[in-house]
Amino acid sequence: MEIIVGKTAGFCYGVKRAVEGAEKEVESNKKNIYCLGEIVHNKDVVKGLENKGIEFIDDIDSYKNDINTTKIKETVKESKEEKRLIIRAHGIPKETYKKAKENNFQIIDYTCPNVLKIHQIAEEKKDDHYIILFGNINHPENIGTISYCGKNYSIIEEKEDIEKALKELEKSSLKKLLIISQTTYSIEKFKEYSKLIQEQLENKNIEIEIRNTICKATEIRQKETEDISKKVECMIIIGGKNSSNTKKLYEIAKKYCKRAILIENKDQIDLKEIENVKKIGIMAGASTPDEKIKEVINIIEKI
Ligand code: SF4
Missing domain, CATH: 3.40.1010.20 (4-hydroxy-3-methylbut-2-enyl diphosphate reductase, catalytic domain)
Known part of the structure; x- marks a missing residue:
């Protein structure tokens, strides 16, 4: 055969950087290290890091539940040591940084630079552009990106979502449209749907900017x-x-x-x-x- x-x-560059970073972190300081969400979508890698001492939490509030109910109670409450929070390659919403600081976490940020670039683009354009983001609405990367898109945005995962997004664009009365994408979206769909949107907006006096943010x-x-x-x-x-x-x-x-x-x-x-x-x-x-x-x-x- x-x-x-x-x-x-x-492993891609972003995932490798986050996993190796988390490993180094837990080797140098075994206590009070948390990671927001699975560091990668791989049970074996997560289990390995858990065994080394990293506590995986779903959100900042679940950390609070943990300290009331588990062994972490003694470790965190009685210790004056810092709590450290690892941010995985997918990134997090803007508000979560604030919440983490309010809860006295020191942030160790492994958001992939490609994801940070999307946040930056969205943030720059959000005031005078309608933003269309290709990807899955529930994906953690997009949940983070949405927080940088302001109020005028739509998510398109499949072809049938295009019509609704264009209606929302019309309602917003904005004359500029920015198209961006989840880093792991299908390149074929990105090209096909961007072209469809361009065709449907022809003669509608909308300025379209397409940024292929697929990694x-x-x-x-x-x-x-x-x-x-x-x-x-x-x-x-x-x-x-x-x-x-x-x-x-x-x-x-x-x-x-x-x-x-x-x-x-x-x-x-x-x-x-x-x-x-x-x-x-x-x-x-x-x-x-x-x-x-x-x-x-x-x-x-x-x-
Ligand atoms: S954007 Fe995502 S897939 Fe690309 S290198 Fe970063 S983590 Fe990996």
């Missing part, structure tokens, strides 16, 4: 997934099932390869599904550690 492994499979690492990984998927009989995508960029890779693999499989780790491989395959492709999402990819390759190589 021939195995083609994507060169871009695994280059995402773009290259999606393209490589497409290329490999076209060459192989079966494509395996490794990554967290709640990871947005992994799901996109799986969608691409399904589109271009007749057999696409999504797994989180080696334990989920069904060897029967691939036993007669002669050429297999492997790609992994931005939150999949190298060891997990190697474990999958090792099992397949043994067939």
Whole structure:
């Protein structure tokens, strides 16, 4: 069996920076280190950091619940030591920085520079532009970005959301439109929907600015997934099932390869599904550690 492994499979720059940073943090100071949300959409990585001493919390208020109910009570209440709060690569809303400071957290910010750039663009344009953000409304990155968009914005995830967004733009009476995107949004959809919006606003006297804020690492990984998927009989995508960029890779693999499989780790491989395959492709999402990819390759190589 021939195995083609994507060169871009695994941790991207932003995730690597956040995970390594969190590891360093917990090595130098084991107490009172919190992380807001899962540092990456990968249960094994989160578990590993938890075992080293990082406490994962869903929001600042859940931290307060924790100190009333768990072992952290003694550690935090009786200690004068600082509490440190790690911000993951997805970033957080503006208000959360304020809330963290009010709760005396020292912030260790690993928001990816690509995400910070989107916040900056939105903040600069929010007063005189209507903002359209491509992406999923519930994704943590977008929840952060929305806080920089002011009042006049819409989120478009699928084609059917375009009509509503354009009606809202009309209601706002703004004559300038900014289009931006979640860093891990599909490049194909970004191009298609931006073009559709441009066509629908033709002759409406709206100035449109399109900023492709999809991260280059995402773009290259999606393209490589497409290329490999076209060459192989079966494509395996490794990554967290709640990871947005992994799901996109799986969608691409399904589109271009007749057999696409999504797994989180080696334990989920069904060897029967691939036993007669002669050429297999492997790609992994931005939150999949190298060891997990190697474990999958090792099992397949043994067939
Ligand atoms: S996918 Fe891109 S934007 Fe997102 S964390 Fe990785 S490098 Fe940063």
